[in-house]
Amino acid sequence: MKITGKIEKEDVIDIVCDVCGESTKTEYGGYEYAQLSATWGYSSSKDEEYHEVCLCERCYDQVARYIESLGGKVAITKDCTQSSVST
Ligand SMILES: [Zn+2]
Numbered sequence: 180m181k182i183t184g185k186i187e188k189e190d191v192i193d194i195v196c197d198v199c200g201e202s203t204k205t206e207y208g209g210y211e212y213a214q215l216s217a218t219w220g221y222s223s224s225k226d227e228e229y230h231e232v233c234l235c236e237r238c239y240d241q242v243a244r245y246i247e248s249l250g251g252k253v254a255i256t257k258d259c260t261q262s263s264v265s266t
Pocket residue numbers: 196197198199200201234235236237238239
């Protein structure tokens with residue numbers, strides 16, 4: 180026998196940029212954002228910490244320009260399933 184009833188469920192209702200605070204929700208109901216993360220191990224000074232930041236496209240572009248100003252390069256591919264990391 181199934182017994183039904185109303186339950187409350189936590190779910191994502193928005194993803195906001197960690198820099199400017201703007202919502203990353205699109206007019207189509209999805210989200211467009213960059214998620215940068217790092218998992219630090221025992222050998223780092225951030226022993227066992229996980230760092231994560233969500234960025235809207237505008238703030239991501241600023242971060243990408245900053246990386247390039249440091250001499251770094253953001254790898255860009257057309258296929259989202261592809262990674263530039265090679266073994
Ligand atoms: Zn932003």
